[in-house]
Amino acid sequence: VVIVIHDIYGWQFQDTRYVVDIIAANGYIAVCPDFFLGKDPWKPTNHWQTFGKWLHDRDP
Numbered sequence: 001v002v003i004v005i006h007d008i009y010g011w012q013f014q015d016t017r018y019v020v021d022i023i024a025a026n027g028y029i030a031v032c033p034d035f036f037l038g039k040d041p042w043k044p045t046n047h048w049q050t051f052g053k054w055l056h057d058r059d060p
Contacts, residue, residue: 001029001031002029002030002031003032004020005032008041009042009043009044010034010042011032020032036058039057039058
């Protein structure tokens with residue numbers, strides 16, 4: 001089993017899903033959990049001035 005950890009763009013980001021798909025296509029079980037627990041991931045179009053607020057809402 002391979003656990004893929006996503007970045008601030010979340011598990012739904014196309015590149016992250018692509019990596020998971022490649023791992024699975026090579027015969028491994030690939031898992032990418034949603035560490036944001038359903039909250040919105042950071043979007044490339046977001047303003048960096050709001051990053052602190054976004055991050056505070058996702059404090060573990």
